[in-house]
Amino acid sequence: MNGNSIGKALIFTCFGESHGTCIGAVIDGCPAGLPLTEEDIQAELNKRKPGLSAVSTSRKEEDRVEIISGIYRGYTTGAPICMIVRNRDVQSENYEHIKNKPRPGHADYTSYIKYGEYNDYRGGGRFSGRVTAAYVMAGAVAKKLLETLKVEILAHTIQIGRVKVHRTILYDEIRRNTYRNPVRCADLEIASLMEKEILEASKEGDSLGGIVEGIALNLPAGLGEPIFDSLDADIAKIMFNIPAVKGVEFGAGFRAASLKGSENNDQYAVRGEKVVTLSNNSGGVLGGISTGMPLTVRVAFKPTPSISKKQRTVDLRCMEETEIEIKGRHDPCIVPRAVPVVEACLAFILADHAIRSQKIPRIL
Numbered sequence: 001m002n003g004n005s006i007g008k009a010l011i012f013t014c015f016g017e018s019h020g021t022c023i024g025a026v027i028d029g030c031p032a033g034l035p036l037t038e039e040d041i042q043a044e045l046n047k048r049k050p051g052l053s054a055v056s057t058s059r060k061e062e063d064r065v066e067i068i069s070g071i072y073r074g075y076t077t078g079a080p081i082c083m084i085v086r087n088r089d090v091q092s093e094n095y096e097h098i099k100n101k102p103r104p105g106h107a108d109y110t111s112y113i114k115y116g117e118y119n120d121y122r123g124g125g126r127f128s129g130r131v132t133a134a135y136v137m138a139g140a141v142a143k144k145l146l147e148t149l150k151v152e153i154l155a156h157t158i159q160i161g162r163v164k165v166h167r168t169i170l171y172d173e174i175r176r177n178t179y180r181n182p183v184r185c186a187d188l189e190i191a192s193l194m195e196k197e198i199l200e201a202s203k204e205g206d207s208l209g210g211i212v213e214g215i216a217l218n219l220p221a222g223l224g225e226p227i228f229d230s231l232d233a234d235i236a237k238i239m240f241n242i243p244a245v246k247g248v249e250f251g252a253g254f255r256a257a258s259l260k261g262s263e264n265n266d267q268y269a270v271r272g273e274k275v276v277t278l279s280n281n282s283g284g285v286l287g288g289i290s291t292g293m294p295l296t297v298r299v300a301f302k303p304t305p306s307i308s309k310k311q312r313t314v315d316l317r318c319m320e321e322t323e324i325e326i327k328g329r330h331d332p333c334i335v336p337r338a339v340p341v342v343e344a345c346l347a348f349i350l351a352d353h354a355i356r357s358q359k360i361p362r363i364l
């Protein structure tokens, strides 16, 4: 397993398992002199805490951050920052039956093939959505770094199951409403329809997917390292490393395939001292480099794999076909809890690239 780190100037290493001692993040390369407290990290973690409503898992985790290293007198020192949250509400017995009978849609089968008897399957182990607590801790540091450039990161739910947001949402609505409802949608009327949709699916022992939109505002033009570390490629990579992500698109995204050049091109204009574009179908990235317009990325999540409906699987001990009914506590829809994770992932890659482009100095 050597794929647990991401970033080039700012490097995030993720560790911990769902039912192990803790989930943790090590951030190496953070400039010295950034004011950083446990409250800064905790505020972000609180947004993804489980057990907050009927639309999320009933696993109750306090997710209280402990900063182990890298901070002295309230400032980063330039040394690695290690942060953990302990696992407290663990019920490993619910996972005994999946040891040999892989859950359809989860990583039980592929992790068994790769790590054999040594795989920690309890609670999904390394493949649990719980590892995203580490992503959020890393993102909290990145957000503080981006604040020095006045870059703002937003995210909100735009689709759950068949319920979609159809209108343009204002940035102020996202700021005001997203974390005021359990599904993290900025349109409060649509939010209550989404909540109903999740509760109905959950009553039937089923689950739903959906789409989260992430936005970066006030991003400087010029971030991104073509060819292979282009900004959109790096953002897509981290987003695809959020468990259950099945699609990532920027700006007009897949819709661009059906537009004409004259419809898709973002034409240039001057506003004040700045070159701007009159539309933003590129989603704020051209040639892998930020344009200075809002960066918009949409991330599609599949329905939660663990559902209580009866499903077909295989008993790997005797290679016989059998059935599985999944017990335990699961999110009936991953999307609401993934919103702060999308924010964190976007912030992390932008902070890494801001350091690489020398927009953020080594000592603040």
Ligand SMILES: Cc1cc2nc3c(=O)[nH]c(=O)nc-3n(C[C@H](O)[C@H](O)[C@H](O)COP(=O)(O)O)c2cc1C
Pocket (backbone or CB within 6 Å): 057, 105, 106, 107, 124, 127, 128, 129, 130, 132, 242, 243, 244, 245, 302, 304, 305, 306, 329, 330, 331, 334, 337, 338, 341
């Ligand atoms: C925040 C979050 C919470 C999740 N919660 C659950 C869950 O309760 N039950 C479940 O089966 N999968 C859950 N997942 C999804 C699985 O971790 C994921 O589907 C699995 O690791 C297989 O990976 P893949 O879907 O990316 O192929 C969650 C994912 C995230 C991001």
